[in-house]
Amino acid sequence: PLLAQRDELLGPVVSTLVRRLKRALQDDQNDILDRMRAGGGWGPEILPPTDEHERRYVTAAIEHLKNAARSGATFAGGKPDDAPSVDAVASELAASIVVPLRRRLDGAAGSVDAGDDSALIEHVGAAFRDWKGGRVERLAGDQALAAFSRASLAAAPHASSLRWIVDDGGTQCPDCDDNALAGPLRRGEAFPTGHPCPPAHAGCRCLLAPAEA
Numbered sequence: 046p047l048l049a050q051r052d053e054l055l056g057p058v059v060s061t062l063v064r065r066l067k068r069a070l071q072d073d074q075n076d077i078l079d080r081m082r083a084g085g086g087w088g089p090e091i092l093p094p095t096d097e098h099e100r101r102y103v104t105a106a107i108e109h110l111k112n113a114a115r116s117g118a119t120f121a122g123g124k125p126d127d128a129p130s131v132d133a134v135a136s137e138l139a140a141s142i143v144v145p146l147r148r149r150l151d152g153a154a155g156s157v158d159a160g161d162d163s164a165l166i167e168h169v170g171a172a173f174r175d176w177k178g179g180r181v182e183r184l185a186g187d188q189a190l191a192a193f194s195r196a197s198l199a200a201a202p203h204a205s206s207l208r209w210i211v212d213d214g215g216t217q218c219p220d221c222d223d224n225a226l227a228g229p230l231r232r233g234e235a236f237p238t239g240h241p242c243p244p245a246h247a248g249c250r251c252l253l254a255p256a257e258a
Contacts (some may be wrong), residue, residue, distance in 0.1 A: 067177055070176055104137070123199075134188050190243060191243075205256070214249070
């Protein structure tokens with residue numbers, strides 16, 4: 046029941062975040078292609094500065110991560126305003142997209158003739174296609190859960206004990222099982238994996254819940 050309640054709160058937020066990130070990816074791709082056409086091929090000026098590039102995705106994600114955090118605070122029995130800042134989560138999400146994306150796009154200089162427009166367009170398109178499917182969906186789920194869980198932890202009563210409920214999505218995760226077997230721990234105390242709250246790894250969908258729930 047607790048997992049179902051969490052999913053009811055978080056599921057719509059994740060879906061909206063995925064759509065917004067896919068739109069940001071498409072806008073980013075179009076911008077890079079426009080820069081490439083204007084510059085007559087590939088060059089160091091085609092990609093925006095890294096901080097500017099990451100800021101695009103922070104802007105795309107921040108409100109939806111705030112909604113995830115508000116849901117987490119409510120789930121823990123607090124008020125939406127009890128949710129902590131999600132700036133760090135948004136920055137982590139943006140870097141997780143931009144760093145590998147730029148690495149792959151920069152590979153165009155070594156793998157494609159800088160003047161071969163059709164090959165360059167295909168190279169850029171392939172790099173973004175890799176993100177527009179399951180990859181961005183998994184990342185959105187990870188970061189939305191991080192915002193939700195951190196807010197649940199922050200909104201929990203200071204003297205409370207919390208337990209780790211495993212939701213491994215059908216893929217066994219011994220580390221998360223160890224966290225669950227640790228039993229209730231005092232609020233903020235690290236579980237065996239070293240995490241005070243989920244996610245413990247990419248794809249983790251576990252839940253932090255009051256010991257008495």
